[in-house]
Amino acid sequence: MTTNIYSIGLSGLQAAQIGIATSGENISNSSTPGYDVESPVFAEASGQQTGSGYLGNGVTTATVQRAYSQYLTTALNNAQSSNSSLTASYNLASQLSNLVGSPTSGIATSITSFFTGLQSVANAPSNTSTMQTALSNAQTLAAQINAAGQQYDSMRQGVNTQLSNSVTQINSYSQQIAQLNAQITTATTNGQQPNQLLDARDQAVANLSQLVGVQVVQSNNGYSVFLGNGQPLVVSNQSYNLATQPSSTNSAELTVTWTGLAGSNSTPQPLSSAALQGGTVGGLVSFVQNTLDPAEAQLGAIATSFAAQVNNQNELGYTLNGQPGGALFSVSPALVTGNTANTGNAAVGVTLTNPTQPSTDTYALSYSTASGTGTWTLTDTTTNTVMGSTTTAPSSTTPFTAGGLSITVSSGTMNNGDSYTIQPTGNALDSFAVAATSATAIAAAAPVLVAAGTANTGSATVTPGTVTSGYTVPSTPVKLTYTAPASGTVGTLSGFPVGTTVSITTPGSSTPTSVAITSATQTVNYDSSTGATFTITGPAADGVNNVSFTMSGAPANNDTFTISANTSGSQDGRNALALANLTSSTQFNGSATLTSAYANYVNSVGNTATQLQASSTSQQSLVTQLTSQQQSVQGVNLDEEAANLMQYEQLYQANSKVIQTAATLFQTLIGIFQ
Structure with missing residues (x-):
């Protein structure tokens, strides 16, 4: 029996030691990342059957388990x-x-x-x-x-x-x-x-x-x-x-x-x-x-549109040297990247059909022979929208045009499954440069000059005139003559070049009236009470095309007006003014400058x-919040560990007393037989 008491006391001492060691481990790792608090799991040791009943054999430590919540x-x-x-x-x-x-x-x-x-x-x-x-x-x-x-x-x-x-x-x-x-x-x-x-x-x-x-x-x-x-x-x-x-x-x-x-x-x-x-x-x-x-594409689109608008307008003017203006800025064409898995060797080139309004999306050009016929397909990968397809091989004479892009294959071939990524403004920021090497490349003058005759007696005035892309101005001045009406305010202008078409737009109207000039005697109406803008489009034998001017006031009978090439470019800043006015242009997206x-x-x-x-x-x-919840389950609570230490200390002391009692009993038994 004394031996059993010893065993029970020793098992208690061991359990207390494990408890103290576990609490010490928790305390020392309270700041260790990923450490989950541990606790001993105690169980009653297997007992034995005696004549006096079933007696236990103390305590055993089943395991030391960690607190863990998989959900948290x-x-x-x-x-x-x-x-x-x-x-x-x-x-x-x-x-x-x-x-x-x-x-x-x-x-x-x-x-x-x-x-x-x-x-x-x-x-x-x-x-x-x-x-x-x-x-x-x-x-x-x-x-x-x-x-x-x-x-x-x-x-x-x-x-x-x-x-x-x-x-x-x-x-x-x-x-x-x-x-x-x-x-x-x-x-x-x-x-x-x-x-x-x-x-x-x-x-x-x-x-x-x-x-x-x-x-x-x-x-x-x-x-x-x-x-x-x-x-x-x-x-x-x-x-x-x-x-x-x-x-x-x-x-x-x-x-x-x-x-x-x-x-x-x-x-x-x-x-x-x-x-x-x-x-x-x-x-x-x-x-x-x-x-x-997307941000780089957006800024690249702004740079591309800026260069295109400025270049387009500068090309509508004349320089101090009397030459048509050229590009002031240069921007590389769209960035085209062949897929690394391509088996063909096609050289794909892409230009913007309208560089003043470039797209900021990314596109994919793919080639497939799955249907038995080679098909090129352009997809907007930003919106996942098919922009168009063609079975005609893109070339410089028959480009594949879709999504604001003009696509050509200059050499090589595309094999089934080949694809190319197209970024319309992918090169814009790095390649943006000033193309002009001299300040005189700025075409300040307008190429056309519309003027009222010096002998006119009426009150009509005309603007100096403007041109649009593809313009031509006459080598020999064109003289327009006004014929006053017998009554009213609607007279006629004659002298427009044969073969041209004259569009007349009155203030407040968005729908022009067009007159085809089929003979030298063909006339165009002019209402002096409203004024009008005249746009002449060709082609004509004498080269007048895409020229506009505005007339206001009342001309007298036989008053004349001339349309000629501008020979006083050094004194004319109309095209430079048009360039400066691009600051308020909304060509880029129709609403923003x-x-x-x-x-x-x-x-x-x-x-x-x-x-x-x-x-x-x-x-x-x-x-x-989740960290706090997880730590409440898995983290170390130092106050709780301090309480556990006191509990295990008392457990250790109590079991020591059990062992001390067993020793006293044993000594008493020894003394009886001495």
Whole structure:
């Protein structure tokens, strides 16, 4: 019996020691990331049957278990994954917003300065110093647009670096989880759970979740970890790797690929954005697709439209040298990237059908022979809309025109399944440049001059005249003669070149009246009470085409008006004024001027950053809430551990007293026989 009392006391001492050791472990790891609080599980030791009844043999420690909630852990991992994604996107969007700056500074200021310089040229068209100032303003604008392109390139390289580093970390955690699966399987063969290994595995999964969104499936073989599209990262004790490679649609960007088992030579499989939701990687991919690329395309469209509008107007004027104006700015054509999986060697070229209104979407040109006939199809991948298709091979004489793009294949062939990505303004920022080498390239003068005869006796006046694209002016002046009516206000003008068509638009009317000039005696009505704008379109033998002028007032009978080439260009700043007036043009999108379009672009980037900040703050609050809930179950409570220590100390003291009592009894028995 004394021996049984000894055993009972010793079992109690051992239980108390395990309790004290467990509390000490909890206290020392209270700040250790991923540590789950542990507690001993005590059970009554197997007893024995005696004549006096069934007597117990003390206490035994069944196990030391950790507090763990799979539900809370999974919820927290998912919340942290979303938060990491939003944080990565917000940090980059905020950086981009800071680079873009204020909507009234930088590029916007340079655009305004350029147009202000052109106004000065219009006021003094023969002054080459004002032209030089305008050209210097143009060069400043080009430098700032190029700098913006370099900033975008730099940010894209930064994203690529972060993406590569994150993929390396993902592979490391995947390998770690697979190794822990194997170690845990081995360690549990004795029937006890290896708490330290379990904590390490859960912490590795938590770290992995912050890099990329994953799904975790628990089985007898441990954790299996999968990406959003079902591609495995870990299955039992095997890990699968990710890698990065240049995008098949944009070589400046990296694509994340799945490369199979670690150490294998599997062909990399590019992963879509749907497979990379959540985590830092998801945030980086989302930022590039939803913020960086669209913002660059928007600014590129503004630069492209600006160059096209200025060039078009400058080409409608004459320089100081009496020559037609040319392009003041140059921008590279659309960026075309062949898919890396293409087997053909076609050289695809793309131009914009209307560069004043370029698209900011991305397009895909694909070729298929599935129907038995070679078919080229253009798809807007931004909206997932088919823009058009053709079975006629695109060439310089028969281009494939769709979606505002004119597509040609200058050489080589396309094979079935080949595709090309088209970014209409993908090269705009880096390639934007001043094409003019001399300030005198600014065509300040208008090429046509409409004037009233010096001998006229009526009150009619005419504007000097304007031209539109494709214009021609007569080498010999065209004389128009007015015939007054016998009564009323509607007279006639004659002398318009045979073969032309004259369109007459009266103030307040949007529908012109057209008159075909079929003979030298053909007349055109003019109402002196309203005035009218006349537009002459050809072709005509004497070369009058796309010339307009406005007449107002009442001409006298036989008053004359001439249309001739402008020979006093050095004193004429009408085209420079038209260039300066582009500051209020809404050709870009029909509603916004170039400066307001730039302001909208800056505000759009800023709004995106603000929205991401709000979402990130909200998600961080959820993470804090779930962390608190998880720690209430799995975390170490130091007050509770202090109470446990006191309890185990008392348990140890009490069991020591049991052993002391057993020793006294034993000594008493010895004394009886002495």
